[in-house]
Amino acid sequence: MITDVSVPSLLQRSPYLDISLSAQTGKGTIFNIISGKSYEVSPVIISILDFFKKPATIDGLLVDMDLGADQVDQALTYLQKNGLLLDLSEEGWERFTTDVIAVKNRIFGVDAYHDRAEVVIVGIPFGKGNGKSMGGAEFPFHIREFSQNNNLLLKGADFLLFDRLTATRLQPLFRGGKLVDYGNLFISANESTAFIYAKMHQVASQLFDAGKIPAFIGGDHSISYPLIKAAAEQYPNLHVIHFDAHTDTYGSRYDHVNHWGKVHHYGNFMTKCLELDNVQEVYQFGIRGFANAGAKARPKQHIRWCHQVSEQLRQGYRFDLPDDVPYYVTFDVDVLDPTVLPGTATPVAGGFSLAEVKQLFDQLLPGRKIVGFDIVEANPAFDPTDLTTQVAMEILLRLMSYLTIS
Numbered sequence: 001m002i003t004d005v006s007v008p009s010l011l012q013r014s015p016y017l018d019i020s021l022s023a024q025t026g027k028g029t030i031f032n033i034i035s036g037k038s039y040e041v042s043p044v045i046i047s048i049l050d051f052f053k054k055p056a057t058i059d060g061l062l063v064d065m066d067l068g069a070d071q072v073d074q075a076l077t078y079l080q081k082n083g084l085l086l087d088l089s090e091e092g093w094e095r096f097t098t099d100v101i102a103v104k105n106r107i108f109g110v111d112a113y114h115d116r117a118e119v120v121i122v123g124i125p126f127g128k129g130n131g132k133s134m135g136g137a138e139f140p141f142h143i144r145e146f147s148q149n150n151n152l153l154l155k156g157a158d159f160l161l162f163d164r165l166t167a168t169r170l171q172p173l174f175r176g177g178k179l180v181d182y183g184n185l186f187i188s189a190n191e192s193t194a195f196i197y198a199k200m201h202q203v204a205s206q207l208f209d210a211g212k213i214p215a216f217i218g219g220d221h222s223i224s225y226p227l228i229k230a231a232a233e234q235y236p237n238l239h240v241i242h243f244d245a246h247t248d249t250y251g252s253r254y255d256h257v258n259h260w261g262k263v264h265h266y267g268n269f270m271t272k273c274l275e276l277d278n279v280q281e282v283y284q285f286g287i288r289g290f291a292n293a294g295a296k297a298r299p300k301q302h303i304r305w306c307h308q309v310s311e312q313l314r315q316g317y318r319f320d321l322p323d324d325v326p327y328y329v330t331f332d333v334d335v336l337d338p339t340v341l342p343g344t345a346t347p348v349a350g351g352f353s354l355a356e357v358k359q360l361f362d363q364l365l366p367g368r369k370i371v372g373f374d375i376v377e378a379n380p381a382f383d384p385t386d387l388t389t390q391v392a393m394e395i396l397l398r399l400m401s402y403l404t405i406s
Contacts, residue, residue, distance in 0.1 A: 010088040011076070013052045017084060021046055030084060036102030036183070039082065048075055048085075055088055099186050100203060105144045106181035109153040110174070113182040118405045119173060120212045123184035124200060124374075128193055129222025129266045132345040135381030136220045139392075140184050142380040143217060146389045154397075162397070169401035178405055193263050197226045204230035208372070213403055215396065218376035220345075221248060224330045225269040231372050232278035235326035238371075240273065240282045241364060243357070244332040245348040247287055247295055247303065249274070266377075274300055283321060285309055285360060286335035289348035306335075306351060313359050321364060329365075329373035329399060333392055341391045343383030354391060358398065365402040373399050 018031040021043065028046040030039040044067070051061055061072060079085035083099070100122060102112055107121060123140025130136060152158070154174055159167035173179045185203055187196055204227045207214045216227055221244075232238045242248075248270040264272045273279050281300050288306035297303050304319075312319075334344045337351035352360075378392045 009058060010055045011052050011058065011080075012055045012086050012088055013049045014084055014086055017049070019046060019049060032083065032099075037082075039084070044071075045075055045079070048072075048079070052085060100183045101186050102183040103144060103181065105148040107144045107147045107152075108174070108179075108181075109147075109155075111177045111180045113180045114177060115210075116177055117180040118213060119179045119215060119400060119403055120207055121179070121181045121215045121217065122203065122207070123217045124219040124223045125184050126187055126196060126200075126219045126223055127379075128196075128220075129264070129269075130220035130345055130377070131265065131267070133379055133381060134220075135379040136218060136345065136377055138380055139219065139378045139389075140217045143378075143389055143393060143396075144181075146386060146393070152393075162401075166398060166401050170397060172405060173400060173403070179400070197222075197263060201226035201230050204372075205233065208234035213370065213405075214372045215400060216372070216374035217396070218374060218378075221266040221330075221332050221376045222264060222269050223376060224374055225264055225272045227372065227374055228273050228279065228328055228330070229276060231326075231328045232276050235371055236278045237325050238279050239322065239325050239327050240279060241321075241327055241329045242270065242282055242284045242332075243286055243330070243335040243360075244284060245286055245288055245306070245334045245351060246291055246332070246346070247284060247301075248332075249295075249298065249301070250291070270301075274298055280325070281322070285364075286352055288350055291348075309360070310352070310356060313356055319360075319363055321368075323367070325369065326371045327368050328371060331373065331375045331395060331399065332377045333375065333388070333395070334377055336391065341378075341383075341388050342385075343379050343381075343388030344377050345379050345382065346377070354394070357395070361398055361402065365399075368402065370399075370403055375399070 016033040018033060019028060021028045026043060028041045028043060030041060047065065048061065051064060058072065058076065062069065076085060080087060106112060113120060125137045125140045127134030127137035159171060162170065185199060200223055204214060208230055216223065228240060248267055250267040251271065270282065274282060279300065281302065283302045283304065285304045286306045286309065287303050295303065333341050334346055334348060335352055336357065337353060338347040338349065340354050375392055375396055378388055380388065
């Protein structure tokens with residue numbers, strides 16, 4: 001790291017560290033506020049971090065401290081690897097903030113993240129993409145709190161909450177640490193919206209690259225574009241199943257204006273997804289309401305109107321989707337009727353019942369290669385009764401029950 005550097009690296013300590021030094025043991029403790037990880041280190045490491053409170057070079061460190069080059073090289077490698085020390089000269093050094101914050105109240109009492117996990121729950125507390133209300137950002141916190149307060153650990157008799165088939169599918173997930181709760185994506189109010197979307201994409205990419213099946217809890221529906229983009233990069237023949245009252249292919253004249261920092265939003269995220277070469281087909285179920293008047297399917301887009309699907313379900317119609325292809329499922333809770341789930345920013349009358357959603361799941365999802373999914377637009381600010389949280393939690397569990405694990 002020290003040799004063969006044409007331009008001196010400018011290093012700086014991460015601003016997200018709490019550092020303490022024990023008078024009794026002489027050792028230091030570093031706590032990373034973002035990741036929740038702690039490190040026990042020697043006083044030398046603490047001294048090096050203190051030196052880099054402000055941006056400085058390695059040569060400056062060698063002059064200031066009586067340390068050998070090998071010792072410094074080893075220490076700096078350790079600090080940079082763990083995101084405790086940042087190289088400001090590297091392109092994209094801001095990625096040190098692309099991390100997931102561990103949470104104390106892990107949903108269903110599952111383990112924290114570990115490499116053996118196959119299904120990984122990640123909260124995306126972001127609501128700026130919704131022009132009606134940003135309250136969806138609170139839902140990842142809210143659903144975990146609800147799980148904790150109701151002691152929903154899903155062990156033993158707890159599976160009697162479900163029909164036998166669903167319980168049979170779910171139980172293997174809760175054995176051997178196959179399901180984990182990673183925590184919430186770190187999001188700062190000082191970060192640009194474009195940067196936050198880039199962080200979502202990076203975290204999703206890391207999970208897909210590692211062969212995990214991520215289950216994202218939003219957040220508004222704008223979060224789905226960077227997640228689906230990451231999935232499509234890993235799975236070139238990606239198909240998307242989209243449950244929603246809205247097509248989310250809406251636009252305005254302003255959307256056609258290119259400007260610095262321009263980003264998508266909850267109402268046009270699917271337009272962006274349809275533009276991705278690796279997204280082959282999108283199947284939308286539950287579309288309804290005046291916002292969709294005159295809506296026409298675009299290439300790769302298959303619209304299933306809510307009233308037609310309800311009638312087809314009553315008649316025993318079987319929906320035919322391709323086999324042997326990867327699927328990403330995105331579930332907007334407003335696909336349900338507001339009498340079933342009231343806590344959402346854009347409710348539309350005449351939606352699916354919970355029984356109809358279960359029927360659709362039973363038809364569409366068994367045997368599919370589901371590589372990831374998200375649940376979005378649940379907004380606790382619009383429902384003080386917690387009915388929304390209960391229904392969203394059931395949707396989460398039922399979606400997980402269709403995942404294929406080893």
